[in-house]
Amino acid sequence: MQLDALSLMTVAMVNLVTISLTLPPIMGRSLTPAARAAQRALLLLTGGWAALVASEYLVSSYVLSVLSMAGLSASLVMLHRALSGWLGPRPGALALRVLAIAMPLGYAFSFAHYPLRVGWSNFLLAAMLVLLARATLVARRHAGRHWRLLLLGCFAIMAVLTAARGVLGAFFTAAYPTFLSPNPVNIAAAVAVNMAVVLGTVALLVAWRDEADDRLRAMANTDSLTGLPNRRGFMERAEALFANAQRYRQPLAVLMLDLDHFKQINDSYGHDRGDDALRLFAQMLRETRRTGDLAGRLGGEEFCVVLPSSQRDTASGFDQRLRARLQQRSEEELGFGLSYSAGVAAMTDGDATLAGLLARSDAALYEAKHGGRGRLLMGDSGSGHTVV
Known part of the structure; x- marks a missing residue:
């Protein structure tokens, strides 16, 4: 079966839309800041991918392309915020916010120069993914190990493939003339995105469940009137x-x-x-x-x-x-x-x-x-x- 990047990207977008629509009713309204940040991260990621796919169908729309980069960057910031809520203060928060602002701005200003905008956007996205992977390594609060390792794997694989895309686009334009090129790295990255969407969502749901269990445990051990341990x-x-x-x-x-x-x-x-x-x-x-x-x-x-x-x-x-x-x-x-x-x-x-x-x-x-x-x-x- 022939795989093409646009079809794989479209499937990823459909998965994200489905997940973003079904998670809020499943998780309910009584959410902690960490769980709410995770929901917003998925919504921003969905918007980013939707704009990216739409820009390709609409012949490289400048506005949609820039919006897609902004949505992807903002989603990574929200994921970092969710991890900080679940695991305690995480390193790299300021650096991630700076990169999240610089990436879409640089992409917008260099849009007419393909090698520069592809290299800039992918290298900065890869750097943000590395910061997220680092944020999963140490838990300062009680947190499950398995969902952190699952997220670490997703972030690490996507960081490597995103950086590889940046190298191809910046220095080997002939092998990577467009975002939809049937390059093995491009196809692998598109497949990895679909896997990361599913596995990452599972990890976030487990993290949310662990947090809910911790809250119930704390409520069972706390006097509701005074806030002291019962x-x-x-x-x-x-x-x-x-x-x-x-x-x-x-x-x-x-x-x-x-x-x-x-x-x-x-x-x-x-x-x-x-x-x-x-x-x-x-x-x-x-x-x-x-x-x-x-x-x-x-x-x-x-x-x-x-x-x-x-x-x-x-x-x-x-x-x-x-x-x-x-x-x-x-x-x-x-x-x-x-x-x-x-x-x-x-x-x-x-x-x-x-x-x-x-x-x-x-x-x-x-x-x-x-x-x-x-x-x-x-x-x-x-x-x-x-x-x-």
Whole structure:
């Protein structure tokens, strides 16, 4: 069967149109910025290819040709933005934007000089594809390996074939007199485009699914009212911090905190104000903790904080800072004072499990609440004594 470049390009355009029309209803409206950037990339790629095919059918239309180059360049920028959203900040973002602007501008100004415009456009497109391939290599966030490798392969193959097109058009015009020449490199590039469209779409869908799974996992581990880890999410991370402290023989302290007279707040001011109080307390915990400290809502008005590399003095200092901030902010934002009781336990050589450490801090909290509230007690072998 005879293959020609224009037929292969037309098939690629039809595939892109089909994918661009079917993906939005499949993915729905609730999209992250990364998923939305991926959708826009496919739309721009579809527009670029449609303009390119139309320009060939319309005898090398200048306007359509320039628009096709602009669409292709913009689609690569959007793909890079999607990768940044899924994988964390990617290198080469500024360079890619500069190339995306320079490529269609140079193509437009050199349109009358075939070797220059073909070499310019293909070399710059190849450079952008190399930057995209590089962006798939390292994931700073949790991300699947297989879809990144699939995208890497697509970008790398297209970069090589696009650069080869640039070499032929710029330096061997006789072998590559037009974009539709039946040159083996040209045919191979057109076939690769069709493969890249299908495989690249599969990779993007897998990336979107992985992101959706991560979001569901985060929602399952996060308290919807305060934004802090819930009991499940907190315990998973706290176990890891406890194991790390044991492994490296580092100190660790645990604070159990419970808002004082919370039922009275709900009864006197309403449940909405009670929710406001919980949100404010969670915000104060976030503002008071250090990088690496873990705070979570265990349920109701009970919270817990894990302080790695911390002794009793560190926990006491945390408690004092938190109380000072809470006293000031609660009066300002809630219109009434907010206080809490707390129990703290520092890890010892006898603590074999996190559960034992939590039990000691919880016992100290119990004594603090029944001993007058608004205080911090230290848990020591199941008994508590006043620290503050």
